[in-house]
Amino acid sequence: MMVLVTYDVSTESEGGKRRLRKVAKECVNYGQRVQNSVFECLLDPAQFAKLKHSLCGIIDEEKDSLRFYYLGKNWKNRVEHFGAKEGYDPEGILIT
Amino acid sequence: MMVLVTYDVSTESEGGKRRLRKVAKECVNYGQRVQNSVFECLLDPAQFAKLKHSLCGIIDEEKDSLRFYYLGKNWKNRVEHFGAKEGYDPEGILIT
Numbered sequence: 001m002m003v004l005v006t007y008d009v010s011t012e013s014e015g016g017k018r019r020l021r022k023v024a025k026e027c028v029n030y031g032q033r034v035q036n037s038v039f040e041c042l043l044d045p046a047q048f049a050k051l052k053h054s055l056c057g058i059i060d061e062e063k064d065s066l067r068f069y070y071l072g073k074n075w076k077n078r079v080e081h082f083g084a085k086e087g088y089d090p091e092g093i094l095i096t
Numbered sequence: 097m098m099v100l101v102t103y104d105v106s107t108e109s110e111g112g113k114r115r116l117r118k119v120a121k122e123c124v125n126y127g128q129r130v131q132n133s134v135f136e137c138l139l140d141p142a143q144f145a146k147l148k149h150s151l152c153g154i155i156d157e158e159k160d161s162l163r164f165y166y167l168g169k170n171w172k173n174r175v176e177h178f179g180a181k182e183g184y185d186p187e188g189i190l191i192t
Contacts, residue, residue, distance in 0.1 A: 007131070010180075034161075035104040035163065037131070038102050055178075056178055059178065059179050060179070063179075064179045065130075066179050067176065070173075079163065079164070082163075083156070083158075083159075084161045
């Protein structure tokens with residue numbers, strides 16, 4: 001199933017910056033970065049359970065926000081993109 | 097219909113910062129901010145056409161990225177949230 005992962009990690013502290021890097025790194029292992037804090041991940045239920053468990057363990061529940069959107073089977077019909085290329089390098093440079 | 101709006105606006109220049117503010121301001125008019133660059137907007141087709149037209153007119157198509165996800169009628173079953181409160185003030189302070 002296609003799962004959209006979006007997050008806001010508070011980067012006011014060094015700890016926050018570390019969490020942000022960890023969350024991004026974990027998402028990269030599971031899916032495609034489409035925006036800075038948005039990943040599209042094609043996962044089976046076991047993979048999704050692992051990813052969820054892992055991300056929930058990284059974030060600070062009082063400061064950070066993590067959301068999952070289940071796009072289902074017809075996910076391609078549910079997405080529309082405008083502007084710069086979809087491919088996104090974790091280092092912040094757009095892939096052309 | 098419920099439409100998820102996500103965006104990345106390049107803020108390297110003053111123009112970019114201005115675009116970011118404009119995009120956020122426009123989204124606030126149409127929906128609920130759930131993360132810094134993620135809005136959930138409950139729209140009829142006419143409203144959605146207006147929002148799309150407006151946002152596409154604001155972004156720089158070469159630098160910024162804008163994505164719409166159509167979550168359909170059962171959108172509540174498609175969303176899962178973890179961590180800090182969902183409500184999000186445009187000024188960046190979490191609403192409690």
